[in-house]
Amino acid sequence: MKNLLLFLLFLTSLNIQAQIQLKITDQITGLPLENVRARSENRSFQKTNASGILAFPGENLRISFALEGYETLERYFEAGEHEVLLIPTVMNLGSVTVTAFDSERPLLEQSAAIVQVTERDFSRFNEISPVNAFNQKAGVRIEERAPASYRVSIRGSSLRSPFGVRNVKVYWNEVPFTAPDGTTALNLLDLANVRSSEVVKGPSGSIYGAGNGGAISLFSQPSLTGNRVSADFLAGDFGLSKYRLGISQQLGEGGIEASFVSQKSDGYRDHSAVDRQVFQLGSFFPISEKQEIRTQFLVSDLDYQIPGALNADQLAADPTQARPGSAAQNSSISQQAVLLSLGHLYRFSEKTSNNTTLYLNTNDFENPFILDYKKELGFGYGLRTKFGYNGKLAGKSLRLVAGGEYQNSLTDAQNFGNRAGVADTVRFADKLRAYQGFLFQQAEWNLTEALLFTLGLSENFSGYEIDRQIDATGGATGIQSRDFDPVIIPRAALNYRLNSFSSVYGSVSGGFSPPTIDEIRTNEGSVNLDLEAEKGTNFELGYRLGREKLNLELIAYYLKLDQTITTYTNENGVVLFRNAGSTDQKGIEASLDYALLRNAGGFFKDVLIGTAYTGQFFTFKDYQKQDNDFSGNDLTGVPPNNLVTRLDIRTRPGIYANLTHQFTDEIPLNDANTVYQDTYNLVNLRLGWVKNLGQWDLELFAGVDNLLDESYSLGNDLNAFGGRYYQPAPTRNWYGGVKLGWNY
Template identity: 85%
Template structure:
């Protein structure tokens, strides 16, 4: 009998050893979390009302996911454990960012870094990144026409009549910015951006050219389940958007594929958009030491350009196109393919290498009022970095070293435009743009609380313009411009005041050579004397992240020399010149507060937030002929911008997102004689989201520009003939549905 009892207890103990029991709760409130998706190996369960879940086995790697919380992955032996999930909108000490190739909590970062998450994107209509980015202090994306973006980080869009310049953009660790300095951000659908990090201010020590900063966009698959999903959205002005996606586990990794089609007629005459994007990504852990990542992006974009209006045309009918735009079919057609391969290798627990190589092709066609441009391009490049965790004199030391190289070759032809059809060739060039740099960075913990960072990059770049045809009889042949190698340093300190707050200070340098579009203008002239912008940024910041309250305060001063500005000649051609120097003083403040977090109540989240941007930018030394603009406000930059947010989520799944944005008046010319009036935008989205077994369902509706403001989201600067204004849509409504099935 005694032996039988002993055997019984032995069998019971074996069963207990093979059991993992988990209780999942909210880190802030301590309350249990229901419906958390918990995955161990290939088994997926959901927590009950008590936050409980159990798995048979031991030493299992288990992941946890719940909307509104940071995802978590840990390995558990057998036994009972309590797991706390962190709300993803709170607690800066738990938010990790990878800016400056340094994966650290935001409180330990010695730079102005802001994250834009899926939650930020889903607060709006999800047809563009504009609204999500514009709710962040110091960041502004303009949209002169649908799908025509201009990114301004701390006023960096001064020299961008169209496209994205002066900002370095990466997509899944691939340099998405071309080697000539331009970025076709409109080739990406919002579904191709899962999350984003924005580095504000010069960042040349790690990212190369771009005084405005750097933007890292991520959508690489980290497949945690097999899932099929689809979205459909419709709205005013003929808007429709359809997405189909699939995630499939393959061994320890997996693949994700998606297709998106978005169309709209546009608010203005001749402002339609038609875009299709296909993305295929793979994530394959080869071993404990190696991981392989692949990406394929195919984008087909067509959009019409209505053009800017003068004040009289704006008052008469803001929906009209600029005269000539329709007849000449002013528009852009662009097809692009990007293929990348990434490889992570861990030499040891302390040393690793991450390398990404890419190829891309681009077919670009742009009939415009004055001409017709065709370009066929091919490019390739790579980025590699080595990271080593070591010690120096007993203090923790992280060393980062790497390189980046890009090369782009383009056949470019400019024709006359006869009623929207390419006429005789005016000039044709074979273009080459290249840029590369080496970067090194050391991060030394001088004390447990004080982190010292020293970064440095050595940069080179240049252009080759081989003129094949010049119908005016001008010279043909090869002309080159090689920019002098430039060394760009950065030094920073971060001091941890306590577990919840920190201060930092930094001095960083940046530079930005002119793009080929600025050197080689539409009328055929070559401005090879245009100099690169060079800037030095001085910055201090304070961060506080504790439980329900986040606060960030930043002040900076950027001294920019050889500032590139735009002007328009009598034929309407945009030209460029160096304009002496500018003084750019700024303040940024962000506050997030959870009035209520109650995982067990009817109202689960009641969050408020605000972001203030103060930009006091002036021309320090700028004369043009007999005009001296020194002391004038910097063109295209609002001195004040304030965004306020309210987010409400309920236990039944009903949610409400409210956003109010105030933008101060904006000078539209260097003389400061023309301004856009201040405006206020209100956006609202509400919906219902629910998990029903293996199905996820969301139904939503919203309104943009609720107050029906008359405004421009992106103006033409220093425009000839007073054509400054690009009217944005009036009040407009949208609605849609999302369905997902886990199998």
């Protein structure tokens, strides 16, 4: 009996001593990775040593891994020795997986122009806006006419966006962030609310509905890399200050994440201050092996002043001045918004699943302008659902996706006179309704091991209702509505894998973009129900090469756009809209990334270089207004050439440098092509030091924007009355800050 007890005690001690020993290495170089943060499901936290090794007691544990510059990873491990390969965030395209078009595949297998913008891209700059990070990607451009006033252009799609984001569909954590009227208040989000993003370039109506420009998916889902408290602070020229507080808490197999961000600045120009606070609370909870629940709660409070555009004489005299009258009338925007969403994933089987997201939002908007004062109070709701199936057809892999999306918004909108920045007598008041919905279906079939065929289709419907309650001019009141005819949008594509590291693809896709309610109902009270929706057809060819140290992407496309919507301003500065016949938009995009060093053993750990070229040769094909024939002219607001070059250096001691140069060609500012913005060269530099101190992470950084002190406008007013085209961007300016994180 005594021997039996000793034997049982021996077995128990073996079980107690069971452990999981891990060696973490770089997938490309095979070299060990130091200071990788690893956390087990029982919340035990460790970091790898200089040999990339750590150990957890126990067996059958789920362990997550995180290291700056690498994709996060989560896996189950049994007792024993294991090697874990982490994937660098900048590496060969064959290992970079994207989820655009509801197709989770490596980028080499995607039959569309898709680009990722990651945390590493954001942290190359000052992190106060998305502008610089997105603008380093071929075919993508965000303009900032004034601080926090964004205009997104994917392949020149900002032509009809005098303010705000239009003609591009934006999602945030799978929630449609674009309103059903087609506008997107991107400035309600801070970069702290965006961990990564994917940009689909060109018409994407087969999956994402309205928009010829493309789609942007933003993600900030809670990470399961452990419990963490973090604080960031940044300060810079022109009264800039920003701080962020964040917490990430693992709860069982799920977790919650909360953050609060405050950003303020006085602005480079007179009357261009910004004040924004954003609170976000997100959660992720696996209910069972079959079900997952996700929630998001966002509260945003934004105030920013609008300095207005200048003419050439005003620009030459003093680029920091505001447009006369802007300050006196308190031209500005105040907006408070709340968004609540609930997402549910259900796996019926290994082959079939459903993912549904519901959302509610509210919006309180005030916009004093030089000529009027606008107030809007809105409420919206919507959902997006999709069913997925992974199986086989004729022995070949088959993926099917089918679903739908619906959005509805109700708004009380009032326009007043503006007396020294105070709302005066009401001019007109409307109750507005906008709705938009579509059904979509997509099939991906591997005809051979190397050839993937994609066929997608969506059926779209949308409309507006304008119920005029008050018209001080004595005009008619009552309901006016516009329902756009249902539109069927197809997409067909082929992707052929030439070998394990390269592929070619071709696609034909359709798109459409109805006018937004702000384009139909303008600030001076007119309602233009005759404005037609844009319709486009896009033909595209692409080549991708992804090796261990080299990424190359070449894309050529031709977009034919009918009923193109363009802007012009009247003598009072009110922006109006009109259809301009058709346009021909031919373009090429080239991106090259090369790793001179990747996780090297010497002083220099990483040395990465990259370049992105965008050629946009867009012209009006058929555009005649009254006695003016603009056919053959270059498309307004689109630079024909743009070139971005990047250099990133990281060292073993933690010192890093990020250098970016951007060349932008001259930009036509009116349809007649008689006024241009000059070419400019923009250089940005950020230096920093990152250090891991046990459970603490520390980063110190400083940088300079517009190092060459160029005079330019990052977003002009197009076809402006009185020559008020120019929105001067800041001159050379400095910033610096600190980031501190505690992993507990």
